[in-house]
Amino acid sequence: MAQSSPSTGKVITTSLIVTGNMLGAGILALPVDLGPAGLFPAVLGALGVWALMTCTGLIIARQPFLAQNRDADLPTFFEVVLGPVGKWVSVAANLVIFYGLLTAYLAGVASVLVESLGLAVPSWVALAGYFCIATLFASFGDVVLRKGATVFMTIMWGLFAVLVVMVVPHFEGHGARGVDLVFFTSALPILVVAFNFHNVIPTLCRVLDHDRQAITRAIWFGSGLGLTMTLIWTVAAMLTLPMESANGVDIISAFKLNEPATVPLSRLITSRLFLDVSVAFAVVAMTTAYMATGVAMLSFLRDVGGRMGRNRLVVWLTAFVPPLLVGALYPNIFIDALNVVGGIGVGSLFGILPGLLLIRQGEPGSRRRLAGWGIVCFFSVVLLVEIAQMTGLVHITPDVEYWNARQGR
Template sequence: MNVKSIGATLLISGTMLGAGMLALPLISAGLGIYNTILLLTVLWAIMTYTGLILLEVCLNYPEGTGLEAIAYDLFGKPGKWVINISLLLLLYALSCAYIAGASSIYKNDFTDYFHISVSSHTIAIVFTIIIATIVFISTKAVDIANRVLFTSNIVIFFILVTTIIPYLHGHFLVNDHDSAKYAFAAIPVFITAFGFHGSVPSMVKYIGRDKPKTLRNIFVAGGLLPLVVYIIWEISMLGSLPRFGNHSFQYVAQHGSSVGVMLQQMQIFIQNNNIIYLIGAFSSIAMFTSYLCVSLGLFDSLASTFKRGNNTIDRLMTAVLCYLPPLVFTLVYPNGFVPALGAAAIFLTILAILFPVLALRKLRGKQHQIEYNVATNNIALFVVGFIGLQVIINQILTLNNAVPIFK
């Protein structure tokens, strides 16, 4: 790979790596490490495959053609609106998750570092205002803040991984109570950890539609890096806290599956404040950068949908639409981090699994000139589409407490 391809690969990885990984140990504690690694690998393969399917679709359109325009060409106005609405609801759901997660983490930070108690509602409001201010200033401000913080967090993560190893408990990872039944609730959240599909049209434009094999390698490698990071993260977290007991993942689950509570419980077993501070710093920065990037996407999408300009009044109106609804949700449901991520999986599944499968079937049916062919057939497309429908059904059942949830 050349320098440009390496940069594109890291951009794809950066799209996936973020605050969503904080929810992975919370939702996978009941599964156990072996089931977790297997499930992560299977879902990585499925999401990478649908990304390559979407690549084939995008290569049949001029560079810069977005998913909305492709949906309109293949499915008319209904397709365009489904993609638009799914994208907006996905970004709103992620916004709700990140504000809720930030409230939990920063409340814990204030208690541990400054020994003061701040309400989660206050933190949610201040956090949202800070993010909104940066986005309101300019996209360049977002880019600078994200570049500095994301780079810092990569360094923190590698320091954390190397220093936490001596404090891991092997018997926490090997447990007779591992159960695959918790996969139904875990799958939707795991799916959100591999969502890069919205970047496919941009990558085609950046690398060039005349380099399909390079693009294929970028998407495979760009997804493989997060998979490795997630597995290391899961081993580190699940090996730091027991499954059951007064201080355990079970306790965390019974107290709203809060990231802040998880960090508090880990302090009991990791007798090294530096490691606790590293975990806290990594979690805090990940939550900040993730919401910064997601809210920028939501801000721009809302401005485009409602045809708002770039003047101060229009940007203020867009900001209200962008930040007020998820903030109100968080104030009403402060423990909504994991549930909101699960809800986001519904809309991500539409965009990243169902749409690519249906678009490719329609495209090949129209006998377009195919410049890059994914190895697939009707049976494979049916199976992948069925899995997508199952993800949505799983999440609906999870929201209605109709599937086993670790408690």
């Protein structure tokens, strides 16, 4: 008897894993890290990178190997399709992604709790407290993730709607008054990480019984929903916050301090309701993504750990203790961690490698192979931009004088 396709309800709830994985630190960092480029580059760049990232996700999800080897994760997949080099690039990039994202979520929530709520505790205390709760959720696996994602996304939509309604009366149109394409290039890594959901693809495929049509619908719906919310939030924040101001409540100051966008917004909109809702939204968004990333991290470590991968305690400690320690030692690492994740980890693993897959599987001169080369070239630029900034070869900062002139100051 032929196996029935997953129900529409299962496809929708599974697609929320994709959305939840996207709407973590990226949605909170985009207005700050991309804002000094201007509103129009931010919107057009987001649309372009979203489309590209969704396509690379579909490239991975449609590979027959994942359906034929249902317990395999991405390192084993890339080893089979691209050889030993593919595996070790995958392992190295995955470590950057997982540890970077988990650290960014922990640091981001700690920053929101301490800076917005004014908690009279060190950042590491807030971070450790949040770690205990969020990691508990992330430790339960695929089933709890799928059900939990639905609950968290429902809460997030409600909070998101309230935030947008409260921000609209404060629109000033600051971000729409200029364009800085030089700074835009420096923000490419944050755009890549904002639309990354690829680590949950093996989990998504297993949940949907490797049904190709169901997986395709889940990815497009989940990533499209994430794009919609990201664009609405980014535009709202950039139209509300000034680029630069005397009191430091602005996008450029938040950029220098590695703060999520909710922090300066809660200072600008002096309402207790807005403060509470913005904090709740940030915590729920990053918790949803932390859960998805944590589940994918555990699956990854079991895949590459060999015999040690069978020891649940060792896998758990390896997954979650390093981000806790790094976040506690460097509490202001939020945006810096995301840039490293996007430029080096995500760009290599979910950009360059899927592009190489198309090149390898396409006929000479075919559209498939040409598309593969285009993908490789774009993500190679993203990688080079991040490496250049990390090593100090290039130092791109917001053009304060330009934005002051645009704001009439």
